[in-house]
Amino acid sequence: MSYSISLTLNGVARDVALDDPRVTLLDLLRERLAMPGTKKGCDRGQCGACTVLVNGKRMNACLTLAVTLDGAEVTTIEGLAQDGALHPVQAAFVEHDGFQCGYCTPGQIMSAVGLIAEGAAGDDPDRIREGMSGNICRCAAYHGIALAVQDATR
Numbered sequence: 001m002s003y004s005i006s007l008t009l010n011g012v013a014r015d016v017a018l019d020d021p022r023v024t025l026l027d028l029l030r031e032r033l034a035m036p037g038t039k040k041g042c043d044r045g046q047c048g049a050c051t052v053l054v055n056g057k058r059m060n061a062c063l064t065l066a067v068t069l070d071g072a073e074v075t076t077i078e079g080l081a082q083d084g085a086l087h088p089v090q091a092a093f094v095e096h097d098g099f100q101c102g103y104c105t106p107g108q109i110m111s112a113v114g115l116i117a118e119g120a121a122g123d124d125p126d127r128i129r130e131g132m133s134g135n136i137c138r139c140a141a142y143h144g145i146a147l148a149v150q151d152a153t154r
């Protein structure tokens with residue numbers, strides 16, 4: 001049995017046929033839709049490397065079944081920069097060295113964009129750290145990440 005979904009990916013309407021209802025959004029993005037910026041770390045909801053926005057909310061793409069996304073609006077790291085200009089959160093990560101190896105960075109940035117949109121953390125460093133706690137950085141670049149998110153919030 002095959003399933004069809006229509007979603008908006010980074011502002012572009014996409015129709016997708018799924019031959020397996022167990023395909024995750026993460027695998028769909030990376031393997032079928034040529035969007036490898038979203039990273040696979042743990043593949044079980046523990047690291048945050050796969051964070052994307054679904055209808056403006058932060059989601060772990062590894063825990064989200066693609067078949068549930070009919071009509072959804074999905075934003076990945078590839079959709080942030082516009083007209084060759086970095087998104088303010090991306091620019092803040094560069095400014096504050098909010099990364100080392102960079103593997104977790106797309107997820108960190110997408111989570112930061114979602115956190116800022118939620119408006120719950122403001123520019124409070126402790127609340128920013130708590131709000132970003134679902135995103136693990138093995139290089140422990142947390143200081144720069146927190147500074148970048150705080151700066152981008154202002």
Ligand code: FES
Nearest residue numbers: 041042043048062
């Ligand atoms: Fe999804 Fe780790 S790959 S949370």
